[in-house]
Amino acid sequence: MNRTALLCGLGLAVTIAYPLLVPNYLVTIGMLVFFTAFIGQSWNIAGGFAGQTSFGHVVFFGTGAYTSTILQVTYGWNPWLAWPVAMAAGGAVGWMIAVLSFRAGLRGSYFALITLAFAEVFRILANSVPFTKGGLGMLIKADPRPINFQFKDPIWVYYLALLLCIVSLLIAWQLTRSRFGARLVAIRENEDAARALGIDVFAEKVKVLTLSGAMCAAGGTFYAQKYLYIDPGIAFGVDKSVEMLLVSMVGGAGTIFGPLIGSFTLMGINEVTRWLASVVPALKNVQPLSLVVYGVMLILIVARLPDGLMSLFRRPTIKANSRHA
Amino acid sequence: MLEVRDISKSFGGLKAVDRASLDVAPGEIVGLIGPNGAGKTTLFATIAGFHRPDAGTVSFESKPITGLPPHRICAAGMVRTFQITQPFAGISVRENIMVGAYLHTADRRLAAREAEAVASLVGMKDQLDQRGADLTVAGRKRLELARALATGPRLLLLDEVMAGLNPTEIVEIVGVIRNIRASGVTILLIEHVMQAVTSLAERVYVLNQGRMIAEGTPASIADNELVIEAYLGHGAARVLRA
Numbered sequence: 001m002n003r004t005a006l007l008c009g010l011g012l013a014v015t016i017a018y019p020l021l022v023p024n025y026l027v028t029i030g031m032l033v034f035f036t037a038f039i040g041q042s043w044n045i046a047g048g049f050a051g052q053t054s055f056g057h058v059v060f061f062g063t064g065a066y067t068s069t070i071l072q073v074t075y076g077w078n079p080w081l082a083w084p085v086a087m088a089a090g091g092a093v094g095w096m097i098a099v100l101s102f103r104a105g106l107r108g109s110y111f112a113l114i115t116l117a118f119a120e121v122f123r124i125l126a127n128s129v130p131f132t133k134g135g136l137g138m139l140i141k142a143d144p145r146p147i148n149f150q151f152k153d154p155i156w157v158y159y160l161a162l163l164l165c166i167v168s169l170l171i172a173w174q175l176t177r178s179r180f181g182a183r184l185v186a187i188r189e190n191e192d193a194a195r196a197l198g199i200d201v202f203a204e205k206v207k208v209l210t211l212s213g214a215m216c217a218a219g220g221t222f223y224a225q226k227y228l229y230i231d232p233g234i235a236f237g238v239d240k241s242v243e244m245l246l247v248s249m250v251g252g253a254g255t256i257f258g259p260l261i262g263s264f265t266l267m268g269i270n271e272v273t274r275w276l277a278s279v280v281p282a283l284k285n286v287q288p289l290s291l292v293v294y295g296v297m298l299i300l301i302v303a304r305l306p307d308g309l310m311s312l313f314r315r316p317t318i319k320a321n322s323r324h325a
Numbered sequence: 326m327l328e329v330r331d332i333s334k335s336f337g338g339l340k341a342v343d344r345a346s347l348d349v350a351p352g353e354i355v356g357l358i359g360p361n362g363a364g365k366t367t368l369f370a371t372i373a374g375f376h377r378p379d380a381g382t383v384s385f386e387s388k389p390i391t392g393l394p395p396h397r398i399c400a401a402g403m404v405r406t407f408q409i410t411q412p413f414a415g416i417s418v419r420e421n422i423m424v425g426a427y428l429h430t431a432d433r434r435l436a437a438r439e440a441e442a443v444a445s446l447v448g449m450k451d452q453l454d455q456r457g458a459d460l461t462v463a464g465r466k467r468l469e470l471a472r473a474l475a476t477g478p479r480l481l482l483l484d485e486v487m488a489g490l491n492p493t494e495i496v497e498i499v500g501v502i503r504n505i506r507a508s509g510v511t512i513l514l515i516e517h518v519m520q521a522v523t524s525l526a527e528r529v530y531v532l533n534q535g536r537m538i539a540e541g542t543p544a545s546i547a548d549n550e551l552v553i554e555a556y557l558g559h560g561a562a563r564v565l566r567a
Binding site for chain 1 (some may be wrong): 342375392395399400404406407411412413414415423424425427428429433436457472473475476560
Protein backbone atom coordinates (compact mmCIF):
# COMPACT_ATOMS: atom_id res chain seq x y z
CA MET A 1 0.00 0.00 0.00
CA ASN A 2 2.78 2.42 0.93
CA ARG A 3 4.64 1.51 -2.21
CA THR A 4 1.53 2.20 -4.29
CA ALA A 5 1.04 5.57 -2.58
CA LEU A 6 4.69 6.40 -3.21
CA LEU A 7 4.41 5.46 -6.89
CA CYS A 8 1.26 7.54 -7.27
CA GLY A 9 2.92 10.55 -5.63
CA LEU A 10 5.94 10.16 -7.86
CA GLY A 11 3.74 9.83 -10.95
CA LEU A 12 1.83 12.94 -9.97
CA ALA A 13 5.05 14.94 -9.48
CA VAL A 14 6.42 13.82 -12.85
CA THR A 15 3.20 14.58 -14.73
CA ILE A 16 2.92 18.02 -13.14
CA ALA A 17 6.53 18.90 -13.88
CA TYR A 18 6.54 17.39 -17.38
CA PRO A 19 4.93 20.26 -19.40
CA LEU A 20 7.29 22.77 -17.78
CA LEU A 21 10.29 20.89 -19.15
CA VAL A 22 9.35 19.92 -22.72
CA PRO A 23 8.40 21.81 -25.92
CA ASN A 24 4.76 22.61 -26.66
CA TYR A 25 4.48 19.78 -29.17
CA LEU A 26 5.19 17.22 -26.44
CA VAL A 27 2.85 19.00 -24.04
CA THR A 28 0.01 18.45 -26.48
CA ILE A 29 0.91 14.79 -26.86
CA GLY A 30 0.86 14.44 -23.09
CA MET A 31 -2.52 16.14 -23.03
CA LEU A 32 -3.82 13.63 -25.57
CA VAL A 33 -2.52 10.73 -23.49
CA PHE A 34 -4.53 11.90 -20.47
CA PHE A 35 -7.58 12.88 -22.48
CA THR A 36 -7.71 9.48 -24.21
CA ALA A 37 -7.13 7.77 -20.88
CA PHE A 38 -10.09 9.72 -19.50
CA ILE A 39 -12.56 8.75 -22.20
CA GLY A 40 -11.04 5.24 -22.18
CA GLN A 41 -11.81 5.08 -18.46
CA SER A 42 -15.41 6.04 -19.15
CA TRP A 43 -15.59 3.00 -21.43
CA ASN A 44 -13.73 0.86 -18.91
CA ILE A 45 -16.23 1.52 -16.13
CA ALA A 46 -19.04 0.00 -18.18
CA GLY A 47 -17.08 -2.31 -20.48
CA GLY A 48 -14.27 -3.37 -18.17
CA PHE A 49 -15.69 -3.42 -14.65
CA ALA A 50 -19.30 -4.28 -15.47
CA GLY A 51 -18.50 -6.28 -18.62
CA GLN A 52 -21.00 -4.38 -20.77
CA THR A 53 -18.89 -4.13 -23.90
CA SER A 54 -19.90 -1.19 -26.05
CA PHE A 55 -18.83 -0.55 -29.63
CA GLY A 56 -20.58 2.80 -29.76
CA HIS A 57 -19.36 4.78 -26.78
CA VAL A 58 -18.77 7.74 -29.05
CA VAL A 59 -22.52 8.36 -28.86
CA PHE A 60 -21.94 9.85 -25.38
CA PHE A 61 -18.86 11.73 -26.47
CA GLY A 62 -20.74 13.34 -29.36
CA THR A 63 -23.78 14.08 -27.22
CA GLY A 64 -21.55 15.97 -24.80
CA ALA A 65 -19.69 17.82 -27.54
CA TYR A 66 -22.86 18.87 -29.35
CA THR A 67 -24.82 19.78 -26.21
CA SER A 68 -22.23 22.22 -24.89
CA THR A 69 -21.42 23.60 -28.34
CA ILE A 70 -25.07 24.24 -29.23
CA LEU A 71 -25.74 25.87 -25.85
CA GLN A 72 -22.70 28.04 -26.38
CA VAL A 73 -22.96 28.93 -30.05
CA THR A 74 -26.72 29.07 -30.49
CA TYR A 75 -27.85 30.17 -27.05
CA GLY A 76 -24.83 32.13 -25.86
CA TRP A 77 -24.13 30.04 -22.75
CA ASN A 78 -20.82 30.11 -20.98
CA PRO A 79 -19.07 26.79 -21.81
CA TRP A 80 -18.21 26.11 -18.16
CA LEU A 81 -21.91 26.26 -17.36
CA ALA A 82 -22.76 24.18 -20.42
CA TRP A 83 -20.32 21.49 -19.28
CA PRO A 84 -22.46 19.95 -16.52
CA VAL A 85 -25.49 20.14 -18.79
CA ALA A 86 -23.54 18.23 -21.44
CA MET A 87 -22.67 15.60 -18.85
CA ALA A 88 -26.31 15.32 -17.83
CA ALA A 89 -27.24 14.89 -21.50
CA GLY A 90 -24.61 12.15 -21.90
CA GLY A 91 -25.92 10.48 -18.75
CA ALA A 92 -29.47 10.67 -20.08
CA VAL A 93 -28.46 9.05 -23.36
CA GLY A 94 -26.64 6.34 -21.40
CA TRP A 95 -29.72 5.79 -19.29
CA MET A 96 -31.95 5.59 -22.36
CA ILE A 97 -29.73 3.13 -24.24
CA ALA A 98 -29.37 1.00 -21.11
CA VAL A 99 -33.09 0.89 -20.37
CA LEU A 100 -33.98 0.06 -23.97
CA SER A 101 -31.38 -2.62 -24.53
CA PHE A 102 -31.37 -4.24 -21.08
CA ARG A 103 -35.18 -4.30 -20.90
CA ALA A 104 -35.02 -6.19 -24.17
CA GLY A 105 -32.53 -8.55 -22.52
CA LEU A 106 -29.63 -7.81 -24.84
CA ARG A 107 -26.31 -9.15 -23.63
CA GLY A 108 -22.77 -9.52 -24.90
CA SER A 109 -22.26 -9.01 -28.59
CA TYR A 110 -25.92 -8.04 -29.12
CA PHE A 111 -25.50 -5.18 -26.69
CA ALA A 112 -22.24 -4.18 -28.38
CA LEU A 113 -23.94 -4.08 -31.77
CA ILE A 114 -26.91 -2.07 -30.52
CA THR A 115 -24.58 0.59 -29.09
CA LEU A 116 -22.82 0.76 -32.44
CA ALA A 117 -26.20 1.23 -34.10
CA PHE A 118 -27.14 4.02 -31.70
CA ALA A 119 -23.90 5.85 -32.45
CA GLU A 120 -24.54 5.60 -36.18
CA VAL A 121 -28.12 6.85 -35.77
CA PHE A 122 -26.85 9.84 -33.81
CA ARG A 123 -24.23 10.54 -36.46
CA ILE A 124 -26.82 10.51 -39.21
CA LEU A 125 -29.19 12.66 -37.15
CA ALA A 126 -26.44 15.17 -36.46
CA ASN A 127 -25.87 15.25 -40.19
CA SER A 128 -29.49 16.02 -41.00
CA VAL A 129 -31.19 18.05 -38.27
CA PRO A 130 -30.98 21.86 -38.50
CA PHE A 131 -29.83 22.68 -34.97
CA THR A 132 -26.49 20.88 -35.41
CA LYS A 133 -25.87 22.73 -38.69
CA GLY A 134 -25.64 19.31 -40.39
CA GLY A 135 -22.52 18.27 -42.19
CA LEU A 136 -21.10 21.78 -42.07
CA GLY A 137 -20.26 21.25 -38.43
CA MET A 138 -20.18 23.88 -35.71
CA LEU A 139 -17.48 26.41 -35.14
CA ILE A 140 -16.88 27.87 -31.69
CA LYS A 141 -15.64 31.46 -31.86
CA ALA A 142 -12.02 31.66 -30.76
CA ASP A 143 -11.64 33.87 -27.72
CA PRO A 144 -8.84 32.36 -25.68
CA ARG A 145 -9.65 33.39 -22.14
CA PRO A 146 -10.00 30.93 -19.25
CA ILE A 147 -13.54 32.19 -18.58
CA ASN A 148 -14.41 30.91 -22.07
CA PHE A 149 -12.87 27.46 -21.43
CA GLN A 150 -10.18 28.35 -23.99
CA PHE A 151 -6.51 28.71 -23.19
CA LYS A 152 -3.70 30.44 -25.02
CA ASP A 153 -1.05 28.29 -23.41
CA PRO A 154 -1.42 24.53 -24.13
CA ILE A 155 -0.05 23.89 -20.66
CA TRP A 156 -3.46 24.70 -19.12
CA VAL A 157 -5.24 22.33 -21.45
CA TYR A 158 -2.69 19.74 -20.41
CA TYR A 159 -3.37 20.32 -16.73
CA LEU A 160 -7.12 20.17 -17.28
CA ALA A 161 -6.74 16.83 -19.10
CA LEU A 162 -4.51 15.61 -16.28
CA LEU A 163 -7.14 16.61 -13.75
CA LEU A 164 -9.87 14.79 -15.69
CA CYS A 165 -7.67 11.71 -15.86
CA ILE A 166 -7.01 11.81 -12.13
CA VAL A 167 -10.72 12.15 -11.38
CA SER A 168 -11.44 9.16 -13.61
CA LEU A 169 -8.75 7.14 -11.83
CA LEU A 170 -10.31 8.03 -8.50
CA ILE A 171 -13.72 6.91 -9.74
CA ALA A 172 -12.26 3.60 -10.91
CA TRP A 173 -10.40 3.21 -7.62
CA GLN A 174 -13.62 3.81 -5.74
CA LEU A 175 -15.26 1.06 -7.83
CA THR A 176 -12.64 -1.46 -6.71
CA ARG A 177 -13.52 -0.83 -3.07
CA SER A 178 -17.25 -0.16 -3.02
CA ARG A 179 -20.40 -2.23 -3.01
CA PHE A 180 -21.46 -0.77 -6.35
CA GLY A 181 -18.15 -1.84 -7.91
CA ALA A 182 -18.34 -5.32 -6.38
CA ARG A 183 -21.82 -5.73 -7.83
CA LEU A 184 -20.65 -4.63 -11.28
CA VAL A 185 -17.86 -7.20 -11.21
CA ALA A 186 -20.33 -9.86 -10.06
CA ILE A 187 -22.58 -9.00 -12.99
CA ARG A 188 -19.63 -9.24 -15.37
CA GLU A 189 -18.56 -12.60 -13.99
CA ASN A 190 -21.98 -14.27 -13.84
CA GLU A 191 -25.33 -12.53 -14.21
CA ASP A 192 -27.47 -15.42 -12.95
CA ALA A 193 -25.44 -15.87 -9.80
CA ALA A 194 -25.54 -12.11 -9.25
CA ARG A 195 -29.34 -12.13 -9.45
CA ALA A 196 -29.60 -15.08 -7.09
CA LEU A 197 -27.50 -13.15 -4.55
CA GLY A 198 -29.92 -10.26 -4.45
CA ILE A 199 -28.42 -7.94 -7.06
CA ASP A 200 -30.87 -5.97 -9.19
CA VAL A 201 -28.85 -6.60 -12.34
CA PHE A 202 -30.98 -4.34 -14.52
CA ALA A 203 -30.79 -1.36 -12.17
CA GLU A 204 -27.03 -1.69 -11.67
CA LYS A 205 -26.39 -1.91 -15.40
CA VAL A 206 -28.53 1.17 -16.03
CA LYS A 207 -26.65 3.02 -13.29
CA VAL A 208 -23.23 2.20 -14.66
CA LEU A 209 -24.10 3.14 -18.23
CA THR A 210 -25.53 6.45 -17.03
CA LEU A 211 -22.33 7.19 -15.12
CA SER A 212 -20.18 6.12 -18.03
CA GLY A 213 -22.23 8.23 -20.46
CA ALA A 214 -21.91 11.33 -18.30
CA MET A 215 -18.15 10.89 -18.00
CA CYS A 216 -17.68 10.34 -21.69
CA ALA A 217 -19.81 13.43 -22.46
CA ALA A 218 -17.50 15.49 -20.26
CA GLY A 219 -14.72 14.38 -22.59
CA GLY A 220 -16.78 15.49 -25.60
CA THR A 221 -17.10 19.03 -24.28
CA PHE A 222 -13.40 19.12 -23.44
CA TYR A 223 -12.58 18.07 -27.00
CA ALA A 224 -14.89 20.65 -28.57
CA GLN A 225 -13.33 23.40 -26.44
CA LYS A 226 -9.83 22.33 -27.40
CA TYR A 227 -10.37 22.18 -31.17
CA LEU A 228 -13.24 24.72 -31.38
CA TYR A 229 -14.86 22.73 -34.14
CA ILE A 230 -17.03 19.62 -34.32
CA ASP A 231 -18.91 17.89 -37.10
CA PRO A 232 -20.91 14.64 -37.14
CA GLY A 233 -17.90 12.60 -38.29
CA ILE A 234 -15.69 13.87 -35.48
CA ALA A 235 -18.32 13.79 -32.76
CA PHE A 236 -19.99 10.48 -33.62
CA GLY A 237 -17.34 8.70 -35.75
CA VAL A 238 -16.72 5.05 -35.02
CA ASP A 239 -12.96 5.53 -34.68
CA LYS A 240 -13.36 7.29 -31.31
CA SER A 241 -15.40 4.32 -30.04
CA VAL A 242 -12.64 2.00 -31.16
CA GLU A 243 -10.02 4.18 -29.52
CA MET A 244 -11.77 4.06 -26.14
CA LEU A 245 -12.21 0.31 -26.33
CA LEU A 246 -8.68 -0.24 -27.60
CA VAL A 247 -6.87 1.69 -24.86
CA SER A 248 -8.83 -0.19 -22.20
CA MET A 249 -8.29 -3.61 -23.74
CA VAL A 250 -4.60 -3.01 -24.43
CA GLY A 251 -3.97 -1.61 -20.97
CA GLY A 252 -6.25 -4.01 -19.13
CA ALA A 253 -10.04 -3.84 -19.05
CA GLY A 254 -11.51 -3.74 -15.56
CA THR A 255 -8.35 -2.39 -13.95
CA ILE A 256 -7.78 1.10 -12.55
CA PHE A 257 -4.72 1.97 -14.59
CA GLY A 258 -5.53 -0.03 -17.72
CA PRO A 259 -6.86 2.86 -19.84
CA LEU A 260 -3.98 5.13 -18.85
CA ILE A 261 -1.35 2.53 -19.68
CA GLY A 262 -3.16 1.68 -22.92
CA SER A 263 -3.44 5.32 -23.88
CA PHE A 264 0.24 5.92 -23.13
CA THR A 265 1.23 2.86 -25.17
CA LEU A 266 -0.93 3.67 -28.17
CA MET A 267 0.13 7.32 -28.24
CA GLY A 268 3.74 6.15 -28.04
CA ILE A 269 3.22 3.80 -30.97
CA ASN A 270 1.59 6.63 -32.86
CA GLU A 271 4.57 8.91 -32.45
CA VAL A 272 7.21 6.25 -33.07
CA THR A 273 5.54 5.03 -36.26
CA ARG A 274 5.09 8.57 -37.51
CA TRP A 275 8.78 9.15 -36.97
CA LEU A 276 9.69 5.79 -38.57
CA ALA A 277 7.61 6.56 -41.65
CA SER A 278 9.46 9.82 -42.05
CA VAL A 279 12.96 8.28 -41.89
CA VAL A 280 12.50 4.86 -43.53
CA PRO A 281 11.59 5.41 -47.19
CA ALA A 282 10.12 1.90 -47.60
CA LEU A 283 7.48 2.66 -44.96
CA LYS A 284 6.36 5.91 -46.55
CA ASN A 285 3.58 4.24 -48.49
CA VAL A 286 2.23 2.29 -45.55
CA GLN A 287 -0.20 4.88 -44.28
CA PRO A 288 -1.04 5.06 -41.51
CA LEU A 289 1.57 2.69 -40.21
CA SER A 290 0.27 3.06 -36.64
CA LEU A 291 -2.92 1.18 -37.55
CA VAL A 292 -0.88 -1.79 -38.73
CA VAL A 293 1.02 -1.82 -35.46
CA TYR A 294 -2.20 -1.43 -33.43
CA GLY A 295 -3.70 -4.39 -35.27
CA VAL A 296 -0.72 -6.65 -34.63
CA MET A 297 -0.57 -5.53 -31.05
CA LEU A 298 -4.24 -6.19 -30.43
CA ILE A 299 -3.89 -9.70 -31.84
CA LEU A 300 -0.86 -10.37 -29.65
CA ILE A 301 -2.58 -9.01 -26.55
CA VAL A 302 -5.81 -10.90 -27.08
CA ALA A 303 -3.82 -14.10 -27.69
CA ARG A 304 -1.09 -13.81 -25.07
CA LEU A 305 -2.26 -11.27 -22.47
CA PRO A 306 -6.05 -11.33 -22.42
CA ASP A 307 -6.06 -9.14 -19.32
CA GLY A 308 -3.96 -6.49 -21.01
CA LEU A 309 -0.60 -4.97 -20.18
CA MET A 310 -1.70 -4.48 -16.57
CA SER A 311 -1.50 -8.22 -16.03
CA LEU A 312 2.27 -7.89 -16.30
CA PHE A 313 2.12 -6.00 -12.99
CA ARG A 314 -0.68 -8.06 -11.49
CA ARG A 315 1.09 -10.42 -9.15
CA PRO A 316 2.44 -7.92 -6.63
CA THR A 317 -0.94 -6.12 -6.58
CA ILE A 318 -2.83 -9.26 -5.60
CA LYS A 319 -0.41 -9.96 -2.77
CA ALA A 320 -0.69 -6.40 -1.54
CA ASN A 321 -4.48 -6.64 -1.56
CA SER A 322 -4.69 -9.89 0.30
CA ARG A 323 -2.44 -8.63 3.06
CA HIS A 324 -4.64 -5.62 3.73
CA ALA A 325 -8.12 -6.77 2.93
CA MET B 326 -42.58 -20.62 6.23
CA LEU B 327 -42.67 -21.56 2.57
CA GLU B 328 -45.93 -22.52 0.92
CA VAL B 329 -45.93 -23.70 -2.67
CA ARG B 330 -49.38 -24.32 -4.09
CA ASP B 331 -50.16 -26.04 -7.39
CA ILE B 332 -47.21 -24.65 -9.30
CA SER B 333 -47.14 -25.51 -13.01
CA LYS B 334 -44.45 -24.64 -15.48
CA SER B 335 -44.17 -25.69 -19.12
CA PHE B 336 -41.47 -25.17 -21.68
CA GLY B 337 -43.01 -25.34 -25.11
CA GLY B 338 -45.08 -28.52 -25.06
CA LEU B 339 -43.21 -30.05 -22.15
CA LYS B 340 -44.84 -29.84 -18.76
CA ALA B 341 -41.77 -29.66 -16.50
CA VAL B 342 -43.74 -29.08 -13.29
CA ASP B 343 -47.39 -30.04 -12.99
CA ARG B 344 -49.42 -28.70 -10.05
CA ALA B 345 -46.71 -29.33 -7.48
CA SER B 346 -47.23 -28.25 -3.88
CA LEU B 347 -44.98 -28.31 -0.87
CA ASP B 348 -44.57 -26.76 2.57
CA VAL B 349 -41.56 -26.00 4.66
CA ALA B 350 -41.89 -25.11 8.35
CA PRO B 351 -39.34 -22.95 10.20
CA GLY B 352 -36.31 -24.90 11.43
CA GLU B 353 -36.85 -27.94 9.21
CA ILE B 354 -34.57 -29.63 6.76
CA VAL B 355 -36.79 -30.82 3.93
CA GLY B 356 -35.61 -32.95 1.05
CA LEU B 357 -36.89 -32.88 -2.51
CA ILE B 358 -35.98 -36.00 -4.46
CA GLY B 359 -36.94 -37.59 -7.73
CA PRO B 360 -35.42 -39.32 -10.76
CA ASN B 361 -33.48 -37.40 -13.39
CA GLY B 362 -35.66 -35.01 -15.34
CA ALA B 363 -38.41 -35.03 -12.73
CA GLY B 364 -38.52 -31.23 -12.70
CA LYS B 365 -36.81 -30.62 -9.36
CA THR B 366 -34.51 -27.88 -10.56
CA THR B 367 -37.32 -26.23 -12.52
CA LEU B 368 -39.49 -26.21 -9.42
CA PHE B 369 -36.62 -24.66 -7.46
CA ALA B 370 -35.96 -22.04 -10.08
CA THR B 371 -39.65 -21.16 -10.15
CA ILE B 372 -39.84 -20.82 -6.38
CA ALA B 373 -36.73 -18.59 -6.39
CA GLY B 374 -38.10 -16.31 -9.13
CA PHE B 375 -35.93 -17.42 -12.05
CA HIS B 376 -39.00 -18.69 -13.90
CA ARG B 377 -42.48 -17.24 -13.76
CA PRO B 378 -44.97 -20.05 -13.06
CA ASP B 379 -47.80 -20.66 -15.54
CA ALA B 380 -50.11 -21.30 -12.62
CA GLY B 381 -49.98 -21.61 -8.85
CA THR B 382 -48.70 -19.49 -6.01
CA VAL B 383 -45.64 -19.26 -3.81
CA SER B 384 -45.66 -17.51 -0.47
CA PHE B 385 -42.79 -16.98 1.90
CA GLU B 386 -43.42 -16.13 5.54
CA SER B 387 -47.08 -15.59 4.64
CA LYS B 388 -46.26 -12.98 1.98
CA PRO B 389 -47.02 -13.77 -1.66
CA ILE B 390 -43.82 -13.84 -3.74
CA THR B 391 -45.15 -15.46 -6.93
CA GLY B 392 -43.47 -13.93 -9.96
CA LEU B 393 -41.15 -11.61 -8.03
CA PRO B 394 -37.67 -11.27 -9.55
CA PRO B 395 -34.86 -13.30 -7.88
CA HIS B 396 -33.17 -10.31 -6.30
CA ARG B 397 -36.36 -9.29 -4.49
CA ILE B 398 -36.88 -12.84 -3.23
CA CYS B 399 -33.29 -12.96 -2.04
CA ALA B 400 -33.75 -9.65 -0.23
CA ALA B 401 -36.87 -11.11 1.40
CA GLY B 402 -34.72 -13.83 2.97
CA MET B 403 -34.81 -16.83 0.62
CA VAL B 404 -31.81 -17.69 -1.51
CA ARG B 405 -30.94 -20.54 -3.85
CA THR B 406 -27.71 -22.21 -4.93
CA PHE B 407 -27.05 -23.68 -8.35
CA GLN B 408 -26.62 -27.33 -9.18
CA ILE B 409 -24.11 -26.35 -11.86
CA THR B 410 -21.90 -24.15 -9.73
CA GLN B 411 -21.68 -20.53 -10.86
CA PRO B 412 -18.64 -19.04 -9.16
CA PHE B 413 -17.47 -15.53 -10.02
CA ALA B 414 -14.42 -17.07 -11.62
CA GLY B 415 -12.13 -14.07 -11.94
CA ILE B 416 -12.26 -12.86 -8.36
CA SER B 417 -11.18 -14.32 -5.03
CA VAL B 418 -13.27 -16.50 -2.75
CA ARG B 419 -13.38 -13.61 -0.28
CA GLU B 420 -14.74 -11.25 -2.95
CA ASN B 421 -17.21 -13.91 -4.09
CA ILE B 422 -18.67 -14.20 -0.61
CA MET B 423 -18.59 -10.43 -0.11
CA VAL B 424 -21.00 -10.02 -3.03
CA GLY B 425 -23.53 -11.92 -0.94
CA ALA B 426 -22.68 -10.03 2.24
CA TYR B 427 -23.19 -6.69 0.47
CA LEU B 428 -26.91 -7.40 0.42
CA HIS B 429 -27.22 -6.03 3.94
CA THR B 430 -24.35 -3.62 4.24
CA ALA B 431 -22.57 -1.15 1.99
CA ASP B 432 -19.55 -1.15 4.28
CA ARG B 433 -16.61 -2.95 2.75
CA ARG B 434 -14.90 -3.83 6.01
CA LEU B 435 -18.11 -5.22 7.47
CA ALA B 436 -18.75 -7.26 4.32
CA ALA B 437 -15.19 -8.62 4.42
CA ARG B 438 -15.54 -9.60 8.07
CA GLU B 439 -18.87 -11.25 7.35
CA ALA B 440 -17.29 -13.13 4.43
CA GLU B 441 -14.58 -14.48 6.69
CA ALA B 442 -17.10 -15.60 9.29
CA VAL B 443 -19.17 -17.42 6.69
CA ALA B 444 -16.03 -18.94 5.17
CA SER B 445 -15.09 -20.53 8.47
CA LEU B 446 -18.64 -21.83 8.90
CA VAL B 447 -18.38 -23.74 5.61
CA GLY B 448 -14.71 -24.63 6.07
CA MET B 449 -13.17 -22.34 3.45
CA LYS B 450 -11.05 -20.21 5.74
CA ASP B 451 -7.82 -21.25 4.07
CA GLN B 452 -9.08 -20.61 0.56
CA LEU B 453 -10.18 -17.00 0.96
CA ASP B 454 -7.53 -15.69 -1.40
CA GLN B 455 -7.92 -18.32 -4.11
CA ARG B 456 -9.63 -17.36 -7.32
CA GLY B 457 -13.11 -18.77 -7.92
CA ALA B 458 -11.81 -20.43 -11.07
CA ASP B 459 -9.07 -22.29 -9.21
CA LEU B 460 -11.35 -24.19 -6.83
CA THR B 461 -11.99 -27.94 -6.95
CA VAL B 462 -15.55 -29.23 -7.39
CA ALA B 463 -15.92 -29.57 -3.63
CA GLY B 464 -14.57 -26.05 -3.19
CA ARG B 465 -17.05 -24.65 -5.68
CA LYS B 466 -19.95 -26.37 -3.92
CA ARG B 467 -18.85 -24.85 -0.65
CA LEU B 468 -18.51 -21.46 -2.29
CA GLU B 469 -22.08 -21.69 -3.59
CA LEU B 470 -23.17 -22.39 -0.04
CA ALA B 471 -21.03 -19.63 1.46
CA ARG B 472 -22.17 -16.91 -0.94
CA ALA B 473 -25.80 -17.80 -0.39
CA LEU B 474 -25.33 -17.84 3.39
CA ALA B 475 -23.66 -14.45 3.32
CA THR B 476 -26.91 -12.89 2.13
CA GLY B 477 -28.28 -13.77 5.57
CA PRO B 478 -31.20 -15.97 4.46
CA ARG B 479 -33.84 -17.50 6.68
CA LEU B 480 -34.55 -20.17 4.07
CA LEU B 481 -31.84 -21.77 1.97
CA LEU B 482 -32.64 -23.70 -1.23
CA LEU B 483 -29.79 -26.09 -1.97
CA ASP B 484 -29.69 -27.68 -5.41
CA GLU B 485 -27.59 -30.86 -5.28
CA VAL B 486 -24.72 -29.56 -3.20
CA MET B 487 -23.39 -33.10 -2.89
CA ALA B 488 -23.42 -34.16 -6.52
CA GLY B 489 -19.90 -34.87 -7.74
CA LEU B 490 -18.38 -35.11 -4.25
CA ASN B 491 -16.56 -38.15 -2.90
CA PRO B 492 -17.80 -39.91 0.26
CA THR B 493 -15.41 -38.04 2.57
CA GLU B 494 -16.44 -34.70 1.13
CA ILE B 495 -20.10 -35.66 1.49
CA VAL B 496 -19.65 -36.43 5.18
CA GLU B 497 -17.99 -33.05 5.59
CA ILE B 498 -20.69 -31.09 3.80
CA VAL B 499 -23.46 -32.92 5.68
CA GLY B 500 -21.79 -31.60 8.83
CA VAL B 501 -21.68 -28.11 7.36
CA ILE B 502 -25.38 -28.23 6.52
CA ARG B 503 -26.22 -29.39 10.04
CA ASN B 504 -24.25 -26.44 11.41
CA ILE B 505 -26.13 -24.08 9.14
CA ARG B 506 -29.45 -25.37 10.38
CA ALA B 507 -28.24 -25.14 13.94
CA SER B 508 -27.49 -21.47 13.31
CA GLY B 509 -31.20 -20.95 12.64
CA VAL B 510 -31.53 -21.31 8.87
CA THR B 511 -34.29 -23.47 7.44
CA ILE B 512 -33.25 -25.68 4.51
CA LEU B 513 -34.95 -27.14 1.47
CA LEU B 514 -32.62 -29.35 -0.51
CA ILE B 515 -32.71 -31.23 -3.77
CA GLU B 516 -30.56 -34.29 -3.53
CA HIS B 517 -29.63 -37.37 -5.44
CA VAL B 518 -27.41 -38.90 -2.80
CA MET B 519 -30.04 -40.89 -0.88
CA GLN B 520 -27.85 -41.64 2.11
CA ALA B 521 -27.39 -37.89 2.62
CA VAL B 522 -31.10 -37.18 2.33
CA THR B 523 -32.03 -39.85 4.85
CA SER B 524 -29.45 -38.65 7.33
CA LEU B 525 -30.32 -34.96 6.96
CA ALA B 526 -33.98 -34.48 6.12
CA GLU B 527 -36.88 -34.85 8.50
CA ARG B 528 -39.35 -34.86 5.66
CA VAL B 529 -39.01 -35.71 2.00
CA TYR B 530 -41.06 -34.83 -1.05
CA VAL B 531 -40.82 -36.97 -4.17
CA LEU B 532 -41.30 -35.43 -7.58
CA ASN B 533 -41.79 -37.57 -10.67
CA GLN B 534 -42.52 -36.30 -14.17
CA GLY B 535 -43.43 -32.92 -12.74
CA ARG B 536 -45.90 -34.28 -10.18
CA MET B 537 -45.54 -34.62 -6.44
CA ILE B 538 -46.09 -38.37 -5.88
CA ALA B 539 -45.24 -38.77 -2.23
CA GLU B 540 -44.41 -36.97 0.98
CA GLY B 541 -43.27 -38.27 4.35
CA THR B 542 -40.36 -39.29 6.52
CA PRO B 543 -37.36 -40.76 4.71
CA ALA B 544 -38.21 -44.23 6.03
CA SER B 545 -41.81 -44.15 4.83
CA ILE B 546 -40.70 -42.83 1.44
CA ALA B 547 -38.26 -45.70 0.97
CA ASP B 548 -41.19 -48.09 1.40
CA ASN B 549 -43.57 -46.27 -0.87
CA GLU B 550 -44.54 -48.29 -3.94
CA LEU B 551 -45.02 -45.30 -6.18
CA VAL B 552 -41.57 -44.02 -5.30
CA ILE B 553 -39.87 -47.32 -5.93
CA GLU B 554 -41.58 -47.62 -9.30
CA ALA B 555 -40.64 -44.06 -10.20
CA TYR B 556 -36.98 -44.88 -9.62
CA LEU B 557 -36.79 -48.49 -10.78
CA GLY B 558 -39.58 -48.80 -13.30
CA HIS B 559 -43.09 -50.22 -13.49
CA GLY B 560 -43.54 -53.43 -11.55
CA ALA B 561 -40.33 -53.03 -9.60
CA ALA B 562 -42.07 -52.79 -6.24
CA ARG B 563 -43.75 -56.17 -6.72
CA VAL B 564 -40.51 -57.80 -7.79
CA LEU B 565 -38.68 -56.42 -4.78
CA ARG B 566 -41.34 -57.63 -2.43
CA ALA B 567 -41.35 -61.13 -3.88
